[in-house]
Amino acid sequence: MEKNEILAKVQTIFRDVLDNEEIVLTDETTANDIEEWDSLSHIQLIVAIEKAFGVKFTSLEIKELGDVGDMCQCIERKLRK
Amino acid sequence: MTIQELAKQSSGISCQYTITPEIYYSFQRVSNDFNPLHTDKYFAESMGFPDRVMYGNILNAFISHFVGMLLPTRSVIIQTQEIDFHKPVFMNDLITLDSSIDTISEAANAIIYKLKFYRENMGGGKKQLVAKGHVQIGILNDKQV
Numbered sequence: 001m002e003k004n005e006i007l008a009k010v011q012t013i014f015r016d017v018l019d020n021e022e023i024v025l026t027d028e029t030t031a032n033d034i035e036e037w038d039s040l041s042h043i044q045l046i047v048a049i050e051k052a053f054g055v056k057f058t059s060l061e062i063k064e065l066g067d068v069g070d071m072c073q074c075i076e077r078k079l080r081k
Numbered sequence: 082m083t084i085q086e087l088a089k090q091s092s093g094i095s096c097q098y099t100i101t102p103e104i105y106y107s108f109q110r111v112s113n114d115f116n117p118l119h120t121d122k123y124f125a126e127s128m129g130f131p132d133r134v135m136y137g138n139i140l141n142a143f144i145s146h147f148v149g150m151l152l153p154t155r156s157v158i159i160q161t162q163e164i165d166f167h168k169p170v171f172m173n174d175l176i177t178l179d180s181s182i183d184t185i186s187e188a189a190n191a192i193i194y195k196l197k198f199y200r201e202n203m204g205g206g207k208k209q210l211v212a213k214g215h216v217q218i219g220i221l222n223d224k225q226v
Contacts, residue, residue, distance in 0.1 A: 056187065
């Protein structure tokens, strides 16, 4: 799966979980840019992304994610394995 | 307790509950819901039900018991909960809550349990699905407790 496809799928998940169809993600998007992206919805996002892509993150990987671009790269790495 | 340990020790938990008058009136008092469907037998009958329909959210209270009292750790919190009601429940119904693990996320420190509620007092050993849903729980760390 190409990186832009991953980003598009992640964006769909964000819109669904955060119930906001206007969310547009870029590699640089962080929790500071989206009002609904709080600590609880972060958990929901992680669970939904793991389910949708069939991958599992570690706690360390989640801690090290700085923005959506990092998240997509992490997904891409896992899908390649 | 880690999320994997919790998952291992909480697989397939089941519990039975009876919707007693005490539970019914307690929920009525807490919710302040006196809709005649729940309080007036004749109104309920006029709507096609055999008796007063019990509050569906009593089943949500049973989920609270499942999470707070049946899981093998006290350091647990409900993050999301959803329930679909398929059949009405009535006074003195014997309800079985069956749980199974749907998703484990170590990264989110969370487990999603699938839940099914069955009415047991159907006669002939039959049971009927009355509601199903899921609850997502997280394990609290020391700082949160």
